[in-house]
Amino acid sequence: MSKEYKHQEIEPKWQAYWNENKVYEVREDASKPKYYVLDMFPYPSGAGLHVGHPLGYIATDIYARFKTLKGFNVLHPMGYDAFGLPAEQYAIQTGQHPAITTEKNLQRYREQLNQIGFCYDWSREVRTSDPSYYKWTQWIFIQLFNSWFNPILNKAEPISTLVHLFETEGFKGSDDTILTGGMEFDFPAFTAAQWNNFSEANQQKILLGFRLAYLSEAYVNWCPALGTVLSNDEIKDGVSERGGYPVERKLMNQWSLRITAYADRLLSGLDELNWSESIKESQRNWIGKSQGASVLFEVQDHKFSIEVFTTRPDTLFGVSFLAIAPEHEMLDQLVDASHIDEVMAYVNLAKNRSERDRQSDVKRISGVFTGSYAVHPFTGNEVPIWVADYVLGGYGTGAVMGVPAHDSRDHAFAKYFNLPILQVIEGSERHNYQESSYDGKEGNCINSGFLNGLGVKKAIKRAIQEVEERGIGKGKTNYRLRDAIFGRQRYWGEPIPIYYKEGIPYPVEEKDLPVILPEVDKFLPTENGEPPLGRASNWKYKGLYDYELSTMPGWAGSSWYFLRYMDNKNDDALVSPNAVSYWKQVDLYMGGNEHATGHLLYVRFWTKFLFDLGFIPEVEPAKKLINQGMIQGRSNFVYRIDCFEGDKKELSFFASRGFLDENENIKNLPVLFQEFNKQNNQKARLDFTKIMVVKLNVDVNIVKDEVLNLTLFKQWRDDLNNALFVLENGNYHCSWEVEKMSKSKWNVVTPDDIIAQYGADTLRLYEMFLGPIEQSKPWNTQGIEGVHRFLKKLWKLFYDKEGNFCLNQEAPNKAELKILHKTIKKVAEDIENFSLILL
Amino acid sequence: MICVNELGELNCHKQAILKELLIILSPYAPHIAEELWQAIGETSSITKAKFPEFNAAYLIEDSFSYPVSINGKHRTNIEFALDLDQKEIEKVVLADETILKWLEGKQPKKIVFVKGKIINLVI
Known part of the structure; x- marks a missing residue:
């Protein structure tokens, strides 16, 4: 029988075969070493998958298949993070139950995933919105x-x-x-x-x-x-x-x-x-451990103190103000009657800014004096108490001591409100303290009583010792984490x-x-x-x-799902001891780095908790983590020239890229109109009151090699049916830019399109061919033909020109064995190193 | 991909080689690999196969293109099997046209031979 390479026929055939023969189902098997490869499961949105989504899935699939061939018992499951806001918002708008929307989206995801030929063990699928799953999310709570x-x-x-x-x-x-x-x-x-x-x-x-x-x-x-x-x-x-x-x-x-x-x-x-150093660093910053001291400042004419937290108790003598958060619980008591209106107005304003905004917006300085003073615990001086929204209510004690000479934020505040700047650390170089603060830790204490002459590190210890002895504070560790x-x-x-x-x-x-x-x-x-x-x-x-009427946040179900895949049908436990002692933890986890301080922190937290209670044997969810890059869209643009007579648009046409300069302005107006008239058989004159260039995203599916398909463009939207063009050599050339792949930018390419044209195997090879997995890169199909040809060449080693199967049983010669073994070595090494471009 | 090109150039259609190649490729392109695998006559899925063991012995060269020098000056290269005996090699070298030309009828006083590295004639 004569045969050609027809991906349209062979791909669905083998997908059905794998499915029917349960080829990818795995069980605990003590005779084999285990390996657990996990993708971050998707939220099934209404838009379905675009070509960017499977990038990580393809990489892990290659790895999982390779590990299986190497003799490992590989767990490679998939499921859905199925609770979420978009389905709820759609429900609010349309009345359609989110479960129905979710189910529909999920079916579409499944179809798309199936087409790519992944080796998932679907018998282990989980859906966080399924009662049999969230029973255990509730149980953990x-x-x-x-x-x-x-x-x-x-x-x-x-x-x-x-x-x-x-x-x-x-x-x-x-x-x-x-x-x-x-x-x-x-x-x-x-x-x-x-x-x-x-x-x-x-x-x-x-x-x-x-x-x-x-x-x-x-x-x-x-x-x-x-x-x-x-x-x-x-x-x-x-x-x-x-x-x-x-x-x-x-x-x-x-x-x-x-x-x-x-x-x-x-x-x-x-x-x-x-895990990548950048993810670890994000988590470290998010947790934000800092060591220092809490110190009590007595409030003048009141019977209470304000506790501040500082990482620099060595600079205590440099304090020229205290700043408390607008949410500070003592605020009502300490604000002076003559300042109350001003303070309350400020507090109301600050309430409408988020914490992150307040912390990150360093340029905007704001604050208000409470009219009260604290007493400096060492000098006895009066220290004014201010309210400032750069101090956060939940962090430390909700109050800080202002040391303008040695903290840049305090410096900005002091300069703005004209508060004293007292130098108490002498660094090795001269420094203008009116200009900026010296935040460094190199130097010795000056103007600081019992701390004078001590280096910063020693002074910190000495200051903590002193406040502890006097009973006005203690050494303390603080975290930014809430x-x-x-x-x-x-x-x-x-x-x-x-x-x-x-x-x-x-x-x-x-x-x-x-x-x-x-x-x-x-x-x-x-x-x-x-x-x-x-x-x-x-x-x-x-x-x-x-x-209770509130529900759990989106991250609840994803904080433990890796465990449920090990034993997804268990109705008596979230995972059986047997299954979890075999699969243990994820060996390779793949997902986007946008989850650094959300999901990836929460899943570590729940894992540690479940470990503490003895339900699971490992303290971390995943040994190795790889963050795949994003595939960006490659958007195409057309330029509409709108000509106005007063406020009325008199003429509108599309000009090819070449009629515009680098800044996307019309290069030469008379030439453009001459061409317009010639090409469209018109007699437009140049005397419009206003001519505007409007740049519009155009559907990338009707552009090939930057040339717009005019027929499809006219059909694309009703208002374009009679569109007029100015072409260059008979073609309309579009411009392009790299942007996020999204519906609104008309640059979405779905795997379905690529698979229909070239097949899933080409898609898989090509996505890896685009570049290192961890890098973000724009989608383009320039090299896809080459990858597709490679598969045809492979086919031809098995079938001759007439389509007859042409393998023979001859013994291989040395040259052939050398090529084979060179390839065995190279491919195995590359896959182990996650260098997945097949050379 | 290089490998498929090279095997194509050698016009290799040997099952012993191509069967292993399919296994190597199957993680990347599982459908075509499965199709060709079962076309060979395999009855179970290629996913159940074993990744071929790498054998370094196949990468070892069995001949070497020796640089041949006269008084330290490189004159030509001649390929010899690595297990060929020195006497055999000397015979061929002394009969080589290029070498004969450079010897200008003189007999070398000494022939330095380092296996797998160089041949130098001292005149």
């Missing part, structure tokens, strides 16, 4: 609720161990280092006897202060347009990442996870990971498995999980501002108790 972080053992323990301590030893308050290990809780001391006499409500309130999932009143980023709170990593440049809506600060009763308890372990664990706000006022998420009895939150019993997401009439908040779940009728636990 309950474990968090039922646990506290024992700072002495540096690990999570069941809350019962804490209750036992309270029952036998009581609690000595935040000075109780045995119990708090330096962690701070705002609870007064109590004895064991007192504890035992506390009401249930009081006991539960105290325990909430220790639980790893807890309810508290906290400032949150509230987005009125989306009707929900957002986490810091969901906000970009002061507006919501999704939709770009304004975000304000609001005090709300909120579920949070105590990720800060793990700050130190999340930090130190990074050293062991084979507890993670966990409740969302949305519909399409996991219900938080909590019910309320007399106002006290209790976890739903394990046997009653999952708490199924109830049906609602509308996907909007209720009239009295409750989250959408408030609309569910007769939705009560045991028919009696109100459920």
Whole structure:
């Protein structure tokens, strides 16, 4: 039978064969070494996959197949991060249930993924929105609720161990280092006897202060347009990442996870990971460990002190003001009556700026004097107290000491408000302190009483010793990391498995999980501002108790999914000990670096927590992480020349690229009009009042090699049916730019198009051929023919010109063996090094 | 890709070579690899195959193109099998046209031979 290379025939055939024969299904097999290759699972959006999405998937697929051929038992699963905002917003607009939208999108994803020929074990698929999956997300939340972080053992323990301590030893308050290990809780001391006499409500309130999932009143980023709170990593440049809506600060009763308890372990664990240095550095910065001291400044004429946190206690003598956050709890008490209006106006303004915005916007200086003074603990001098929004309420103590000579931010503040700049460190070079601060740590203390002459490092120690001796402060470690706000006022998420009895939150019993997401009439908040779940009728636990109405954030389901793939059908445990002791952790994880401080931090947190409770054997989710680059779109543009007579557009036509100069202005107007008239048989004159050039994105699918297909262009949109052109040598040349691949830029290329034309094997080879996996690069198809020809050549080694199978059984000669073995060596080495361009 | 080109040039259609090549290629292009694999007559999926073992022995050259010098000056290159005996090599060198021309009828006093490296005639 005569045969040619027809990818259209062979690809679906083998995809069906692999599927029917369950070729990619794997089981635990102690006789083989295991290897776990994981892609970050996608959120199935309505737009489907474009050619950029499979880049990482193809790379891991090549790796997984290679490892299998090398004798490993490879786990390579895929699933969907199926809860999310777009489906909910679509539901709000159309009334279509998000589950239906999600299911539809998911089918489309599956079709597209199947076409590319991935070796996923689909029998292990997970969907975070499936009750059989989120049952275990809820179960983990309950474990968090039922646990506290024992700072002495540096690990999570069941809350019962804490209750036992309270029952036998009581609690000595935040000075109780045995119990708090330096962690701070705002609870007064109590004895064991007192504890035992506390009401249930009081006991539960105290325990909430220790639980790893807890309810508290906290400032949150509230987005009125989306009707929900957002986490810091969901906000970009002061507006919501999704939709770009304004975000304000609001005090709300909120579920949070105590990720800060793990700050130190999340930090130190990074050293062991084979992850890119840039991701590790982002996490280090995000965790933001700093060592220093907290120091108390007494407030003049008041009976209280303000506690500041500083990393530079050596510069205490250089303090010329204190700055407190607009949210500072003492603010109401210390503000002087004559300043109250001004201060309140400022506080209201500051509330509408997000934390990130306040911290990152260093150019905008703002603040207001409270009218009160603190007393310098060493000099006894008066120190004015200001409110400034560059100080964050939740960071450290919500108050800083201003040392303008040695901190650039304080310097800018002091210059702006004309506050004294006191030099207390002498560096090796002369420095103009009116111009700028000297933030360096090289130098000795001057003008600093008992610190004079000491180098910075020694002075820090000495200052801490002094404040500790005087009982006005102590050495302290601070983290920038905040507890993670966990409740969302949305519909399409996991219900938080909590019910309320007399106002006290209790976890739903394990046997009653999952708490199924109830049906609602509308996907909007209720009239009295409750989250959408408030609309569910007769939705009560045991028919009696109100459920918590907020749902979990988008990152909940993705914080442990790598474990579920190991044992996705288990109804009795999130993963069986048997499965998890075999697959252990991900060996190779691939995904975008945009998840550096979101998903990749949360998944490490949950992994450590589950390890602490003894459910899993590893403390980190993934040994090696590779961040694939992005495939950018290559947009094409056309230039519309609009000619106006007054306000009225009289004439409009499209001019080929060559009629415009480098700055995209018309090169030569008379020449352009001459050509226009000639080519279109018109008699347009040049006497318009205004001529404008409008640059428009054009669908890249109707442009080939920068030349526009005029027929398709005219059909592209109704308003273009009668479009007029000025061509160059009979062609309309477009310009191009590299931009993000997106629908709105008309530069989306789908894998479907490429597969229809060249086949999946060509697509796979070609995506790798575009360049190193970690690099971002624009999509272009210039080399794709060459890759496709390569496969045809391969075919011809097996089939002769007439299409007859032409292999023979002759023994190979040395030259042939040399070529083969050179290739074996090269390909194996390249794949191991993730250099996936097939040469 | 280089490999496919090279095998094409050699007009190689030997199953023993091409079967291994398919396995190497299958992670990248699994469909065509599976198609050709089963066309050979294999009955189970190529995904169940074993990645070929690399054998360094095949990369070792069995002949060498010796630079031949006269009094240290390079005059020509002559290819010899690496296991060829020195006497045989000397015979061929002394009969080589280029060498004969440069010897101008003189007999070399000494022939330096370093296996796999050089041949030098001292006159």
